[in-house]
Amino acid sequence: MTNATNQPGAGDIEPQDGLVSELRRDGDLIMTGAAGYVDDLPLGHVAHAAILRSPHPHARIVAIDVEKVKAARNVLAVLTGDDLVGMVNPLPHLFDPKIFGLPTAEFYALATEKVRWVGEPVAAVAAETLADAERALDLIDVVYEEIPFVTDAVEAMARGAPKVFDHWEDNVLAMFPFEEGDVDAAIAASTHVIKDVISIQRFQAAPMECRGYVGDWTRGGKITIHASTQQPHQVRTKLSVTLGVTEANIRVVQPRVGGSFGLKFHGYQEESLVCLLSRLAGRPVKWLETRAESLLIGAREFRHEFRVGFEPNGRINGVHNRSIGNIGCLSTWGGWSMVYPNGMSFPGPYAIKNYKMESYGVVTNKAPWSGARGYGKESATLVIERIVDLVAKKIGMDAIDVRRVNFIASDQFPYWTRAKHLDSGDYQGALDQVVELSGYHEWRRVQRDRPADGPLLGVGVAFDLTPEGADASSLIRGHDTTTVRVSPNGAVSVLTGVTSSGTGNETSIAALVAREFGVHPSTVSVFQGDTDISPYGFGSFSGRSLVAGGGAGVLAAREIKDKLRTAASVLLEVEPGDVVFSDGQVRSAANPSRAMDFALLCEQIYSTSYVNPGLLEPQLEATCTYRPGNVTMVPDEHGRISPYPCFPYSAHVAVVEIDRETGYPRVIDYSCVHDSGTVISPKLVDSQLNGAIVMGIGGALYESQPFDDKGHPEALTFKQYLLPRATDLPTIRLGTQVTPSPFTLFGAKGAGESGVGGALASVAIAVNDALEPVGVTVHQLPLTPSRILDALLSSDVAR
Amino acid sequence: MTHQTPAPVSTVSVTVNGTRRTFVCEDRTLLVYAIRDNLDLKGTRVGCMNGDCGACTIKLDGQAVKSCLLLAASADGAEIVTLEGIAPPGQLSPLQKAMWEEDAFQCGFCVAGALFAAQELLDTHDDPDEEDIRKALIGNLCRCTGYEYMVEAVKSVARARRQGGTCDSSVD
Ligand code: FES
Ligand code: FES
Numbered sequence: 009m010t011n012a013t014n015q016p017g018a019g020d021i022e023p024q025d026g027l028v029s030e031l032r033r034d035g036d037l038i039m040t041g042a043a044g045y046v047d048d049l050p051l052g053h054v055a056h057a058a059i060l061r062s063p064h065p066h067a068r069i070v071a072i073d074v075e076k077v078k079a080a081r082n083v084l085a086v087l088t089g090d091d092l093v094g095m096v097n098p099l100p101h102l103f104d105p106k107i108f109g110l111p112t113a114e115f116y117a118l119a120t121e122k123v124r125w126v127g128e129p130v131a132a133v134a135a136e137t138l139a140d141a142e143r144a145l146d147l148i149d150v151v152y153e154e155i156p157f158v159t160d161a162v163e164a165m166a167r168g169a170p171k172v173f174d175h176w177e178d179n180v181l182a183m184f185p186f187e188e189g190d191v192d193a194a195i196a197a198s199t200h201v202i203k204d205v206i207s208i209q210r211f212q213a214a215p216m217e218c219r220g221y222v223g224d225w226t227r228g229g230k231i232t233i234h235a236s237t238q239q240p241h242q243v244r245t246k247l248s249v250t251l252g253v254t255e256a257n258i259r260v261v262q263p264r265v266g267g268s269f270g271l272k273f274h275g276y277q278e279e280s281l282v283c284l285l286s287r288l289a290g291r292p293v294k295w296l297e298t299r300a301e302s303l304l305i306g307a308r309e310f311r312h313e314f315r316v317g318f319e320p321n322g323r324i325n326g327v328h329n330r331s332i333g334n335i336g337c338l339s340t341w342g343g344w345s346m347v348y349p350n351g352m353s354f355p356g357p358y359a360i361k362n363y364k365m366e367s368y369g370v371v372t373n374k375a376p377w378s379g380a381r382g383y384g385k386e387s388a389t390l391v392i393e394r395i396v397d398l399v400a401k402k403i404g405m406d407a408i409d410v411r412r413v414n415f416i417a418s419d420q421f422p423y424w425t426r427a428k429h430l431d432s433g434d435y436q437g438a439l440d441q442v443v444e445l446s447g448y449h450e451w452r453r454v455q456r457d458r459p460a461d462g463p464l465l466g467v468g469v470a471f472d473l474t475p476e477g478a479d480a481s482s483l484i485r486g487h488d489t490t491t492v493r494v495s496p497n498g499a500v501s502v503l504t505g506v507t508s509s510g511t512g513n514e515t516s517i518a519a520l521v522a523r524e525f526g527v528h529p530s531t532v533s534v535f536q537g538d539t540d541i542s543p544y545g546f547g548s549f550s551g552r553s554l555v556a557g558g559g560a561g562v563l564a565a566r567e568i569k570d571k572l573r574t575a576a577s578v579l580l581e582v583e584p585g586d587v588v589f590s591d592g593q594v595r596s597a598a599n600p601s602r603a604m605d606f607a608l609l610c611e612q613i614y615s616t617s618y619v620n621p622g623l624l625e626p627q628l629e630a631t632c633t634y635r636p637g638n639v640t641m642v643p644d645e646h647g648r649i650s651p652y653p654c655f656p657y658s659a660h661v662a663v664v665e666i667d668r669e670t671g672y673p674r675v676i677d678y679s680c681v682h683d684s685g686t687v688i689s690p691k692l693v694d695s696q697l698n699g700a701i702v703m704g705i706g707g708a709l710y711e712s713q714p715f716d717d718k719g720h721p722e723a724l725t726f727k728q729y730l731l732p733r734a735t736d737l738p739t740i741r742l743g744t745q746v747t748p749s750p751f752t753l754f755g756a757k758g759a760g761e762s763g764v765g766g767a768l769a770s771v772a773i774a775v776n777d778a779l780e781p782v783g784v785t786v787h788q789l790p791l792t793p794s795r796i797l798d799a800l801l802s803s804d805v806a807r
Numbered sequence: 808m809t810h811q812t813p814a815p816v817s818t819v820s821v822t823v824n825g826t827r828r829t830f831v832c833e834d835r836t837l838l839v840y841a842i843r844d845n846l847d848l849k850g851t852r853v854g855c856m857n858g859d860c861g862a863c864t865i866k867l868d869g870q871a872v873k874s875c876l877l878l879a880a881s882a883d884g885a886e887i888v889t890l891e892g893i894a895p896p897g898q899l900s901p902l903q904k905a906m907w908e909e910d911a912f913q914c915g916f917c918v919a920g921a922l923f924a925a926q927e928l929l930d931t932h933d934d935p936d937e938e939d940i941r942k943a944l945i946g947n948l949c950r951c952t953g954y955e956y957m958v959e960a961v962k963s964v965a966r967a968r969r970q971g972g973t974c975d976s977s978v979d
Contacts (some may be wrong), residue, residue, distance in 0.1 A: 035907035038915030039899055041850015041890035045916065048849035139814075139835075216854045216862060216916040216950050266916030267950050268850075298857045510914020510951060691910045695952055699913065702953030726859035727950065734944035734954040739937065 028689040032515040034264075043264050046220040046236045047296055054222065055084050058141035058283050058296035059278065060131040062123035062150050062355055065373035066157035066170065069121060069150065074130060076147040082136035083144045084289035087281065089120035089130070096284065100246045102275035102342030111176045115340050117277040117284075119225035123152070124172055124337040125375045126720050127304040129277045134285040134293045136211040157373035158716050161311065161334035164372045172337055172371040181338060184273060184351045186426045189362030194326030198317025200402055206394050206787040208387050208768070210309040210334070213380045213703075214731060215509075217266020218297035223282030227290075231283050232259045233522040236266070238509055239547035242274040244539045250280045262537030262547075268509035269703070270379025270549065271305060274483075275340040300724040303713060307343055307380035309334040309349060312391040318399050322413040324363035327355055329391055332541050333367065333384075336374035342484070343377025344369050348633070349475060350384030352427040356392040357435045357473045358414040359423075359655065373667040373719055379549065381703060382764035385474050389765025390772060390789075394471040397773045401780070407469050407773075408448070411439060411534060422638075422750075429638055429650035431604025431757065434745045438659040438681045439471060445743045446661035446679035464666040466778025471659050472766030475652035476551040476758035479639045486552060486653055487635030489543040492521060494628035496614040498592075498607030500525060500532040505545010506557030507537045511696055511760060513553045519575045520558045520754070524565035525572075527606055543631055551758030552636075554688060557636035557656065559753040564712030567630035575613050575623045579604065637751035653756040654749055658682035659696070662705075662770035666778045671797030674773050675705055675736070680766065681743035685757030693759040694742050700760065701740055704767025706732040706776075712790050781805065811872030817880040822894025823848070832879050833945055839863040841879035842889060850890030850914060855943040856947065861920025867887050871923035873946070890919040893926075902926055902964050913951035920947030925961045 057281045075291040077086045098114045105644040106112040135141035164179040222234040240260040248255040286293040314329040335344040351367030400407035418434040451467050479486030490504040514534040522529040582596040595603030617623035636653040663677035710730035723729035747754025775791045784799040814833040842851045854862035856875045863875040866888035896899045928943035935943040941962045
């Protein structure tokens with residue numbers, strides 16, 4: 009096994025062209041209903057699970073009586089928290105706060121003693137049918153003693169607030185500080201100072217397929233779990249800890265996944281519950297999350313309080329931001345750690361010498377966070393870009409020009425901040441390109457010339473710097489591992505530890521490996537997501553699958569290619585350096601008539617190596633691990649680290665129209681230019697970017713999970729939790745800029761997340777730009793018609 | 808043992824993807840579950856069970872409908888087309904081809920909704936424009952694509968039809 013670290017960019021892929029020209033894999037299966045998601049699989053005589061959840065935000069469990077359930081028709085098994093204690097271990101955390109020296113807590117898969125959020129699993133039932141299981145839940149009697157609760161983060165920080173965890177000092181889980189220079193002095197010395205707030209609501213990933221797990225614990229002691237997850241290997245490792253079963257006896261299979269966007273990280277209670285219920289029921293047990301259950305999962309709720317000091321020429325001297333993240337209850341899901349990238353991303357693409365970012369994670373009695381595309385970076389983008397826009401408005405300068413003054417220049421890379429070593433870029437170039445693409449100046453003219461009583465029109469610009477490829481102290485790592493195997497007939501198998509949640513990275517990985525061997529990608533098969541088949545890997549997150557898994561695949565292919573080259577030089581009687589691989593052939597570059605089929609070469613190596621001196625390496629299989637460069641976890645002499653290797657970015661222009669009568673905002677034009685480094689499959693990257701932008705638009709205008717004053721979440725269906733629909737959106741214009749990363753194998757930086765923050769920010773800025781003539785602002789997302797209307801009605805100008 | 812009366816059942820006959828099928832299900836069974844479980848057609852999917860997402864869309868007696876909102880028993884005697892039956896086995900309709908070529912999906916979980924809704928538009932409009940297409944897709948949620956390339960795919964089918972006059976409708 010090769011362990012290639014910090015390998016500089018190989019740079020032999022033309023960054024702009026992309027490699028993939030054929031159709032994405034399995035499109036025919038998807039188009040005809042044969043895709044095979046977790047609920048579609050024939051997995052034997054499956055029983056169905058349902059979970060009884062807490063109806064209270066905070067209560068002591070006095071007693072649970074399951075006797076009636078045990079006697080109920082068609083019920084096969086029932087579990088409570090008390091059953092689990094002693095039977096299994098507590099669930100390991102995805103990110104245990106204690107590794108950062110923070111307070112923590114221990115959780116079983118079902119609540120013991122106390123419930124801390126509405127929806128917390130209290131008991132689980134397996135029955136013949138889902139209807140049987142759901143009916144059985146009604147027969148469970150739980151006596152709760154309600155205790156005071158808190159759902160607001162600022163209230164939770166106040167002295168005397170109800171404590172979510174009795175053994176903690178208070179409700180503050182974490183405060184991650186990121187600081188350089190002397191921000192107070194810089195702001196004090198500034199000509200202008202602005203103080204303001206902007207708040208982002210609780211909204212989530214909402215993939216179209218909810219989570220689902222089918223556990224099968226056989227009498228022989230082997231467990232197989234089919235899981236709609238991003239991280240099959242980590243599900244296995246953690247199940248092994250919880251259940252006390254060796255990993256070798258657990259197989260986790262990730263079938264096709266119907267979207268994830270961070271929601272399907274590991275650490276969920278149901279992963280082990282289906283296994284335990286299966287053991288009791290003696291049958292495979294399936295649990296499928298309902299939409300209402302899925303919408304419990306939180307993310308992103310931050311309040312940003314900021315101060316900025318700047319000069320009349322637009323130069324920002326110092327920024328101070330205090331972010332308060334309402335992370336809901338701590339749990340074994342890792343989403344709370346979004347608080348870190350929210351802070352670490354500061355101060356974005358700008359060369360601001362003095363800044364201080366304090367990123368708080370505060371626990372409350374709401375459901376916990378899990379991952380959500382952007383992972384806190386979108387929240388940082390929102391506040392940074394809002395700050396830039398306010399600076400521009402104050403000095404009457406175009407926000408484009410304020411960015412120009414403050415951007416890190418293209419000749420300053422690589423560029424250090426407290427917790428980032430920025431790889432490469434041309435930020436000004438991307439902004440110029442999107443200004444052009446969007447017709448920005450034309451929109452400004454339209455805005456100036458519009459009739460005074462017409463709809464309000466706003467233009468918003470935003471720049472989204474998106475750290476990618478996270479390498480953290482946990483089973484979230486930046487590297488990954490791929491095996492490449494070439495068979496005697498020349499067929500290539502790629503077995504990789506990275507997974508796809510529906511993005512199509514298998515198509516790109518196949519193209520990368522095929523290119524090494526000069527064979528058609530159709531001869532390359534990619535296997536992912538089965539712990540019995542793939543090397544140990546970390547799955548999919550942080551836009552890293554292609555960089556890490558694809559990179560490892562290229563390295564493994566190159567190792568095999570060296571053997572093939574040696575053998576070909578013997579068989580073709582040419583120098584090894586003269587051997588080229590192309591069009592399914594291996595030939596001499598100098599004398600192309602000396603050639604043989606790739607398949608024949610493989611066959612010769614497998615079958616005749618002992619009679620052919622020079623073909624002494626008969627096995628065409630290699631496993632390599634690739635870790636992108638540019639990750640520094642040991643602080644340098646200035647105390648700086650860089651847990652992310654790659655920094656793709658995108659520049660956005662949104663145009664929003666607001667109806668004066670109803671306050672209804674509408675995005676009427678949208679443009680974005682992105683730099684994801686070298687692109688392998690341009691169409692797949694662009695499609696992900698479209699999805700990210702629309703998720704950001706959703707967050708800016710529609711999506712929200714509000715809580716009522718009893719601590720209950722209010723959005724239980726897509727009739728309350730509003731996702732953007734096709735009619736809510738304009739055509740999105742995309743442009744590409746490519747500055748390859750000097751720190752990754754082929755210059756890719758990662759794709760998939762950049763865009764959420766840019767859209768959140770550009771739309772929020774555009775709405776406020778539209779409201780400027782009436783002299784009001786809105787700063788609590790989502791910017792709903794009612795919030796905008798309230799602002800309009802409060803305006804003297806409007807009246 | 809708690810004694811509950813077993814739920815009443817019905818025998819339902821439908822023509823699905825051209826084949827006559829008869830099955831027995833509880834009266835309360837929703838059509839989406841009957842299609843998935845009794846007929847074993849997994850292309851009809853559950854995204855919300857609330858009529859919001861369109862992942863469960865089928866064609867019922869010529870109309871695109873959300874099968875999570877209907878009782879299976881109410882479909883007795885109906886003619887149903889599911890995602891599996893849009894084109895003959897081994898083939899793709901022009902819209903399916905265009906969706907693939909345009910990368911109009913990522914995870915693919917939502918595609919039944921877009922395929923049936925957009926085909927209905929193409930069957931009833933000679934020359935739909937972007938607004939028509941977006942309106943046709945209003946009942947379907949897709950979280951992956953932002954709908955952008957879905958709209959493109961529908962446009963490209965309409966364009967090919969205008970230019971070539973060949974692919975005038977779905978194959979079914
Ligand atoms: S499952 Fe029927 S509309 Fe969503
Ligand atoms: S392709 Fe994933 S939801 Fe539409």
